[in-house]
Amino acid sequence: xxxxxxxxxxxxxxxxxxxxxxxxxxxxxxxxxxxxxxxxxxxxxxxxxxxxxxxxxxxxxxxxxxxxxxxxxxxxxxxxxxxxxxxxxxxxxxxxxxxxxxxxxxxxxxxxxxxxxxxxxxxxxxxxxxxxxxxxxxxxxxxxxxxxxxxxxxxxxxxxxxxxxxxxxxxxxxxxxxxxxxxxxxxxxxxxxxxxxxxxxxxxxxxxxxxxxxxxxxxxxxxxxxxxxxxxxxxxxxxxxxxxxxxxxxxxxxxxxxxxxxxxxxxxxxxxxxxxxxxxxxxxxxxxxxxxxx
Numbered sequence: 661x662x663x664x665x666x667x668x669x670x671x672x673x674x675x676x677x678x679x680x681x682x683x684x685x686x687x688x689x690x691x692x693x694x695x696x697x698x699x700x701x702x703x704x705x706x707x708x709x710x711x712x713x714x715x716x717x718x719x720x721x722x723x724x725x726x727x728x729x730x731x732x733x734x735x736x737x738x739x740x741x742x743x744x745x746x747x748x749x750x751x752x753x754x755x756x757x758x759x760x761x762x763x764x765x766x767x768x769x770x771x772x773x774x775x776x777x778x779x780x781x782x783x784x785x786x787x788x789x790x791x792x793x794x795x796x797x798x799x800x801x802x803x804x805x806x807x808x809x810x811x812x813x814x815x816x817x818x819x820x821x822x823x824x825x826x827x828x829x830x831x832x833x834x835x836x837x838x839x840x841x842x843x844x845x846x847x848x849x850x851x852x853x854x855x856x857x858x859x860x861x862x863x864x865x866x867x868x869x870x871x872x873x874x875x876x877x878x879x880x881x882x883x884x885x886x887x888x889x890x891x892x893x894x895x896x897x898x899x900x901x902x903x904x905x906x907x908x909x910x911x912x913x914x915x916x917x918x919x920x921x922x923x924x925x926x927x928x929x930x931x932x933x934x935x936x937x938x939x940x941x942x943x944x945x946x947x948x949x950x951x952x953x954x
Contacts, residue, residue: 667853671883674860677952678892683937690933691940692926697823702732703926705890708881708902709758711738717911725753727918746778754781758827761790763806769819776821783820788828788851813841835868839875847879869897887928895944
């Protein structure tokens with residue numbers, strides 16, 4: 661038997677291997693409300709940190725943000741200029757700005773300061789952009805990257821006036837070190853298959869939640885395409901999930917298409933919650949999930 665080395669394929673296969681039992685007695689209409697850092701959102705299904713969406717649709721980054729704002733969902737932003745971030749905030753989207761691990765720490769501190777002044781909801785760093793496939797430090801769109809120490813990460817956390825989230829965590833080790841640095845949350849993610857044979861986020865999620873979940877929220881992205889996918893991640897301990905590439909084809913149809921799909925996915929999530937006896941996100945139970953063995 662041959663196996664794919666593509667993490668996106670591996671992740672999809674893992675999602676589809678997870679089966680659910682139903683629980684109807686003593687159930688009720690579910691509430692998908694989600695609270696994060698003192699604010700309330702209608703759904704735990706967030707956008708995820710994408711960049712340069714003008715290549716996908718005109719004003720794609722703003723369309724993406726407005727779609728999240730109108731769905732009352734948390735929005736995430738990847739690379740982009742300062743003015744673009746300010747325009748995104750102006751859409752009303754409660755935005756988390758994710759900063760690359762630039763080799764020049766002064767640039768990281770500058771971007772943190774700007775995100776704070778722009779009134780971002782939170783800031784973060786995708787630590788998995790440290791290295792390229794040849795083992796050297798990464799070079800992303802003209803910007804030199806470099807791996808960071810736990811001590812450096814702690815300095816970035818201290819520099820932010822809003823919660824700081826670490827993205828690209830795929831191990832208990834990095835999760836625990838993120839907590840040690842003072843991170844307010846982490847995202848379990850393989851960054852759309854950055855490394856071949858990367859473990860599916862949902863496979864390592866329970867161990868990471870067990871290690872740090874009581875201290876900080878643990879989020880998941882990569883491969884979320886439906887409310888069912890979101891449910892499986894939430895049942896396994898995620899506080900919320902991020903959706904990105906699934907939404908990209910909709911950008912050409914405007915923000916209403918993004919909002920519509922986010923609302924549809926939330927309705928799908930609500931339907932599965934109802935059929936598995938889950939009244940709210942705090943009632944999620946991993947024992948409802950069974951791994952396919954046939």
